[in-house]
Amino acid sequence: MVPLLLGVAAIFLGATAQNVSVLQQTLSAHGVAAVYPTDKDFKTVSKAFNERYTFSPIAVAFPTSVAQVSAAxxxxxxxNLEVVARSGGHSYIANGLGxxxxxxxxxxxxxxxxxxxxANNTAIIETGNRLGDVALALNSKGRAIPHGTCSYVGIGGHSGYGGFGFTSRAWxxxxxxxxxATVVLANGTVVQASSSANPDLFFxxxxxxxxxxxVTSIEVQTFPAPPSAIVFQYTWNNLDxxxxxxxxxxxxxxxxxxxPPEFGAELVFTSGDQKxxxxxxxxxxxxxxxxxxNSTLAPYLKTLPKNPSSTTITPGSYINSVAVLAAPMALNTSSAPDDPNTFYTKSLMTPSGAPMSNGAITSxxxxxxxxxxxxxxDWFVEVELYGGTNSAINAVPLDSAAFAKRDTLFTIQFYASSSNGDPPYPKDGFSFLDGMVASIIDNSPSNWNYGAYLNYIDDRLANAAKLYYGSHYQRLQSIKAALDPKxxxxxxxGVA
Incomplete structure (x- = not known):
């Protein structure tokens, strides 16, 4: 039996070596620079943002044009290799490495x-850009788009799965x-996708x-950068x-x-100083x-304790608000390297029509x-306000795009990292977050129409297709079969 296994291993290794050699020759013939496992900087370029994961790609290619992306x-x-794009590299489960x-x-x-x-207040953004750099470039022209607060997140994955920020209720x-969008399909074909060209792909x-x-570039509708913005931060420590x-x-x-739609907010929870x-x-x-x-926020503040532990009100320009919310990260992402972490994340999208019950909240x-x-x-929870009255997110027709949860009130992100941010991640960290999510779901109706958010992706999630893609999954499978049959x-x- 051992000789047979060795023979199989030799065949596999030979095939792998041949694949790398052929791949290298093909990419080189098209001028595509790439880093391979035998190269000295491979470990650096294949490092995951979430250090729970250590994957070894067959190669990391660095195209400089759409034609080179197509060739790759x-x-x-x-x-028959798995091919994945990496924009900013912030996939929570290292999908940017496959x-x-x-x-x-x-x-x-x-x-x-x-x-x-x-002329039409649009912008063409190539997907190698990160959010901070996008914000700076658009702001220099007096424009803006809705997006998240982490400046190092890549616009490709962010716009491909969602893209929530404090301007999202307005925009x-x-x-x-x-x-x-300009899209490279699985056979290397380059196509345009819009409401009139390849509408299924656009969906x-x-x-x-x-x-x-x-997606190599997106054409986006921009908005006038607001003439001013105010960031507000209140904290109450050790609440019962x-x-x-x-x-x-x-x-x-x-x-x-x-x-008003100009109001964006989230609740943030961390551990108190005592049980x-x-x-x-x-x-x-x-x-x-x-x-x-003040008049907008006052009705909510009246429901909270009168004296916060800390209050910070930061008025200024729109781009200053983006910088304050991104801190301590800089908006110019070339100014410093990204900081990795070792963590696990889950999400829960609560339906607008059926808010969390008092029992679920207390639990x-x-x-x-x-x-x-x-x-x-080291954990935190963010309860992000997606919906409510005047929300632009919920005003979009459900079937106009693949994003599946237009009836959302809150998107909750549950995040737990190792105590020092370095590997290994504690095994009980998984059950800890699983239990936190269950504390809500188990105290909600059995038919509660909650979902999960793909930009906080979880590869341990049960019933992922339904929670992430909802009623759109069957249509997405049909489009997948037509465009990417292999x-x-x-x-x-992913959609399979």
Whole structure:
């Protein structure tokens, strides 16, 4: 039996070596620079942002043009390799490295052009850009788009799965601004996708993009950068369970009032200094008339303890608000390297039509206050306000794009890292977050129509297709079969 196994191993190793050799020759023939496992800088270029993962791609290619992206995809497809794009590299499960060994990574970092077009207030953004650099480039022309606060996140993955930020209640998700895109398909063909050209592909890339192609650039509708912005941050340390629970319940009630779309906010929870307590934060931004912030926020603040542990109000320009919310990271991402972490993340999208019950909220806060205090992880929870009255996110017709949760009130991110941010990740960190999410779901109706958010992707999630892609999954499977029959763009939790 051993000789047979050795023979199989020799065949496999021979095939692998041949694949690398052929791949190298093909990429080189098209002028595509790449780094291979035998190269000295391979370890650096194949390092995951989430250090829970250590994957070894067959190669990391660095194309400098759409034609080179096409050549790289065709070269990988010819050998039946898994091909994945890497924009900023912030995939929570290292899907930018393939989510497993042996993928051909097409790193987009050399494609960084941004062209603002004043004639129609659109911009063409290549997907090698990161959010901070996009914000700076658009702001220099007096424009902006909705996006998240982490400046090092790549615009490719961000816009392909969602793209929430504090301007989203006014402007929608990042993917809602996309008017067209240049896409490299699994056979290397370069196509345009819009409402009039390849509409099925256009549908798919706005909510499930990585499964269908490599988007090399997006055309986005931009917005005038607000003339001013105010970032507000309140913290109440060591709240008891009843008070913190009331803070969530009253936030749901507040969201149902006529709050302006220029208001964006989230609740932030961390461990208190003693068991049974949590730190409770309110962070947000206001993009309307500065004189109206206090009257807008006052009804909610009246439901919270009168004296916060800390209060920071930061008025200024729009781009200053982006910088404040991104801190301590710089907006110019070339100024310093990205900082990795070792973590696990889950998400829960709560339906607008069925907010969390008081029982679910109390169970959730009780879990954070007790199990959260004894956890050996460094954790936080963000309860992000997607919906409420006047939300642009919820105003978009559900079936206009693949993004599947237009009835969302809150998107909750549950995040736990190793205590020092370095490997290894504690094994009980998984059950800790699983239990936190379950504290809400188990105390909600059995038919509660909750979902999960792909930009906080979890490769351990049960029933992932339904929670991530909802009612759109069958249509996405049909489009996938037509455009990528060999499943070249395959990775954990993708459309298959």
């Amino acid at each position: 995809v065709a070269a990988g497809a010819a050998q 989510g497993r060994n042996g993928a051909l990574v097409v790193d987009m970092s050399k494609l960084k052009a941004i062209t603002v077009r004043p 929608g998700l990042t993917l809602d601004t996309v008017k067209s 798919a890339i706005r909510g499930a993009s990585p499964s269908f192609g490599i 369970i009843k008070t913190a629970s009331n803070g969530i319940a009253s936030f749901q009630t507040f969201a149902a009032t006529n709050i 049974g307590r949590v730190n409770f934060g309110l962070t947000g931004a206001w993009y309307g008339d500065a004189n109206l912030l 959730f806060v009780t879990y954070m206050a007790n199990q959260g205090f004894s956890s050996d992880t 499943d070249t763009f395959r990775f954990p939790v």
